[in-house]
Amino acid sequence: MKRHEYFVYILTNFAKTVLYVGMTNNLSKRLAEHNEKLNPESFTSKYNCCHLVHWESYQYVREAIAREKEIKKWRRSKKEALIAEYNPGWKFLNEEVLGN
Template identity: 75%
Template sequence: MKRHEYFVYILTNYNKTVLYVGMTNDLSRRLSEHVEKFNPDSFTVKYRCKYLLFWEQYQYVREAIAREKEIKGWRRSKKDLLVSEFNPDWRFLNEDVLSN
């Protein structure tokens, strides 16, 4: 039986002034879509969010959706702390994901 994977992720713009929280079943593909401006009317295109800062992996879609909603409801300061715990230097992680 195939194991499912779901990801909750956070993107930012180049200056790290905006955060976007999303969920997907294919992080590499979804990140490529953000970079290539797959949906030109989207929040991520408008605010130039295409730099990956954070991700978590889940086996069950319901857990991933619940976590995405939870993080989206947080204040910016709490999201910043989450990113800092995962990625202390706030390094862009696109290449780490896209090269795998």
């Protein structure tokens, strides 16, 4: 039986001034979609959020949705602390996920 995997992720722009929290079942595909700016009216397109700085993996979609909602409610300072805990230098993680 195939194991399902869902991801909660945080993107930022190059200057790291904007944060976006999302959820997907295919992180590499979703990152590519953000990079391609398929929807020019979307938040990530308008603010050039395509740099991955944090992600978490979940087996169950309900857990991932709940976590995404939880993080979205946080103040920016708490989101920054979460990122810094696992990625202290706020390194862009796109290449690690995409395997480039």
